[in-house]
Amino acid sequence: MVRVAVVGLGKMGLSHLAIIKAHPNVEVAAVCDAAGYVLDVLNKYTGVRTFTDYDAMLRDAELDAVIIATPSSMHGPMVRKALDQGLHVFCEKPFSVDSQEADELAALAVEKGVVNQVGYHYRFVGAFQEVKRLLELGAIGEVSHVLAEAYGPVVMRPKGSSWRTQRTAGGGCLYDYAAHPLNLLNWYLGMPHGVGGSILNSIFSKETDDEVFGTLYFDGGKSAQISVNWSDESYRKMSTKISIWGTTGRIIADRQEIQVYLRDTARIPDGYQLGWNVRNTTELTDEVWFYVRGEEYSAQLDYFVNCIAEKRLENVNSFTSAAETDKVIAMMIADAQKGASVGNDQVLSVAPTKKRGIFSFLQS
Amino acid sequence: MDKLLFGDNQFFGVNHMSEEKARSQAMRFQDINTVIEVLDNAYDEGIKTFMCTTHERIALVCDHMRANPERYADYQFFPCMPYAHKYANAMTDHGLLGAIKHFLPDEGFIDSAVRGGMSLAKKDIEGITTLLIDAEMKMFSGLQTPVIFLQNVVVDFLLGLGFNEAFRIFANHVKTRYGAEPGFITMNMPKLLDVLESLGIDNPIVCANINKVGFRMSGGFEAYERVLKEKKFRAIAMSVFASGAIPPKEAIEWVCQQPNIESIVFGASSRGNIHSTRELVDSYWPKKPV
Numbered sequence: 001m002v003r004v005a006v007v008g009l010g011k012m013g014l015s016h017l018a019i020i021k022a023h024p025n026v027e028v029a030a031v032c033d034a035a036g037y038v039l040d041v042l043n044k045y046t047g048v049r050t051f052t053d054y055d056a057m058l059r060d061a062e063l064d065a066v067i068i069a070t071p072s073s074m075h076g077p078m079v080r081k082a083l084d085q086g087l088h089v090f091c092e093k094p095f096s097v098d099s100q101e102a103d104e105l106a107a108l109a110v111e112k113g114v115v116n117q118v119g120y121h122y123r124f125v126g127a128f129q130e131v132k133r134l135l136e137l138g139a140i141g142e143v144s145h146v147l148a149e150a151y152g153p154v155v156m157r158p159k160g161s162s163w164r165t166q167r168t169a170g171g172g173c174l175y176d177y178a179a180h181p182l183n184l185l186n187w188y189l190g191m192p193h194g195v196g197g198s199i200l201n202s203i204f205s206k207e208t209d210d211e212v213f214g215t216l217y218f219d220g221g222k223s224a225q226i227s228v229n230w231s232d233e234s235y236r237k238m239s240t241k242i243s244i245w246g247t248t249g250r251i252i253a254d255r256q257e258i259q260v261y262l263r264d265t266a267r268i269p270d271g272y273q274l275g276w277n278v279r280n281t282t283e284l285t286d287e288v289w290f291y292v293r294g295e296e297y298s299a300q301l302d303y304f305v306n307c308i309a310e311k312r313l314e315n316v317n318s319f320t321s322a323a324e325t326d327k328v329i330a331m332m333i334a335d336a337q338k339g340a341s342v343g344n345d346q347v348l349s350v351a352p353t354k355k356r357g358i359f360s361f362l363q364s
Numbered sequence: 365m366d367k368l369l370f371g372d373n374q375f376f377g378v379n380h381m382s383e384e385k386a387r388s389q390a391m392r393f394q395d396i397n398t399v400i401e402v403l404d405n406a407y408d409e410g411i412k413t414f415m416c417t418t419h420e421r422i423a424l425v426c427d428h429m430r431a432n433p434e435r436y437a438d439y440q441f442f443p444c445m446p447y448a449h450k451y452a453n454a455m456t457d458h459g460l461l462g463a464i465k466h467f468l469p470d471e472g473f474i475d476s477a478v479r480g481g482m483s484l485a486k487k488d489i490e491g492i493t494t495l496l497i498d499a500e501m502k503m504f505s506g507l508q509t510p511v512i513f514l515q516n517v518v519v520d521f522l523l524g525l526g527f528n529e530a531f532r533i534f535a536n537h538v539k540t541r542y543g544a545e546p547g548f549i550t551m552n553m554p555k556l557l558d559v560l561e562s563l564g565i566d567n568p569i570v571c572a573n574i575n576k577v578g579f580r581m582s583g584g585f586e587a588y589e590r591v592l593k594e595k596k597f598r599a600i601a602m603s604v605f606a607s608g609a610i611p612p613k614e615a616i617e618w619v620c621q622q623p624n625i626e627s628i629v630f631g632a633s634s635r636g637n638i639h640s641t642r643e644l645v646d647s648y649w650p651k652k653p654v
Binding site: 014015017018019021022037038040041042044045046047048236237239241254255256257280281282283287288289290291292293295298 | 376377378379380381382383386390449461487489517520521522523524525526527529530551552555577578579580581582583584606607609
């Protein structure tokens with residue numbers, strides 16, 4: 001039995017709690033949240049042991065691992081304390097809003113020899129895993145460009161302030177939404193050596209971004225573009241899509257299916273044919289022991305638990321790999337702040353980050 | 365329960381295989397009359413039960429049925445609540461408590477205020493839950509709702525948490541207030557059945573993915589086969605085609621051979637598909653003697 005605590009009971013924390021509590025090899029030894037209300041309800045109806053004080057929980061509850069799902073800016077200090085105690089740590093994404101801290105924590109986790117994982121669940125989606133496999137097989141030859149997109153309905157109107165609406169707290173479309181496709185780009189192409197044309201634009205949010213666009217430059221002339229908008233109500237829920245162009249074919253993938261076009265010059269993988277190929281969830285997804293919101297959520301926690309049980313340290317989504325995504329996020333923020341550049345390296349005098357429409361004065 | 369129930373996924377941009385297809389269906393069914401036309405097609409094929417979410421656009425369907433009582437005299441709704449995305453998005457916006465408050469009825473009913481307010485203060489889930497059920501049920505007022513379902517995201521979330529009391533509260537309220545039978549949709553049927561049994565919820569109606577390839581049958585194919593054989597419950601099979609992975613004939617033939625299944629719920633957009641599904645079910649699942 002792995003003794004686990006879940007810290008932070010927002011949407012993700014409760015979801016993790018429901019999934020991990022049903023795991024046959026896990027005992028949820030404690031839950032921790034700053035708000036007593038949810039804790040009291042949970043304790044009253046499910047009997048789980050509760051804490052409002054993280055330090056007290058680390059001291060008093062006998063734990064092997066923690067799942068941290070607090071607001072992003074709190075991740076760093078909490079992860080550090082857990083690592084100092086030698087606990088295995090699963091942390092929600094983005095890993096840290098401070099990319100230097102992310103590197104330090106990644107190094108500390110390695111030094112402590114504990115399992116460390118970040119909740120980039122897309123790496124557990126069958127279709128996105130198949131993309132990785134095909135790229136490694138060289139099925140579409142040399143990749144030249146990737147388009148990574150994510151859209152969904154999160155912020156649809158101006159609204160009050162919470163950590164999700166403040167970039168300094170790790171909220172906003174870049175940290176919350178764009179982090180996923182950026183993480184997939186890291187997985188497929190590695191670290192970019194530069195970014196450009198980054199746009200972090202607000203649509204409804206006052207203190208953070210609602211849409212993110214930009215270009216990432218990789219070794220060998222490869223490039224990627226990212227296009228993300230979490231104020232798009234035409235999508236029922238978050239929808240992420242990856243399109244990849246290679247010298248011998250093209251791949252398009254989302255959570256449900258992968259479409260692959262292979263040219264006659266392609267090295268055709270087993271089960272594939274020339275021209276279009278379509279594979280979808282049913283054949284690409286492994287069953288999970290317990291399902292709540294998608295196999296990938298269960299699969300990533302199952303993987304975490306198995307790594308602990310089997311003492312495996314070669315994690316998918318390790319702190320080290322998540323720190324890369326934090327770094328790309330930091331690069332995009334710096335690039336957007338610099339503003340657009342024009343010919344001869346001149347910088348535009350007015351950075352177009354506050355574009356709010358010509359009638360915006362009527363609303364203020 | 366009828367042998368064949370009509371589901372609503374196709375109307376609201378839900379397709380487990382293709383986001384493109386989901387989007388084109390969402391566009392097609394933008395006009396509620398197109399939805400009603402398909403429901404009429406199903407009705408004329410003898411499929412008179414609509415198992416639907418409490419998506420706000422279902423209220424328009426309900427209005428239509430209420431406005432034409434003769435045409436739909438024996439029409440039944442099996443509401444599945446809540447429409448989870450509504451709550452999930454609100455939770456991101458307002459937090460857990462904020463989301464609950466957001467959906468509690470606010471018409472100024474003293475009953476609501478007391479039931480909701482007092483319950484929130486006392487951390488008494490019963491009052492809040494029953495109020496939320498009432499809020500979700502409002503759109504079906506005056507229509508036949510003999511079975512009311514708790515939707516799978518919520519069932520499985522509560523099941524995972526071990527929040528078993530909520531199932532009892534739901535079942536009681538649905539029975540006493542609406543004279544309906546409680547139904548539970550799940551992706552984890554064997555585990556849910558154990559819990560319902562332990563709560564004394566007898567012979568429950570449970571809707572789950574039941575298909576030949578084991579798609580989204582968490583707990584494992586064998587466990588599903590076993591509980592279908594051994595447990596006392598009324599199963600409704602959904603995702604019988606595994607979102608198109610199994611050819612229709614093969615899919616229906618297999619499901620019809622399984623014990624303990626009372627109904628199949630399916631979604632279709634064309635008259636042809638509705639007709640052929642009904643014919644397949646009729647041929648593999650001859651009418652049981654009453």
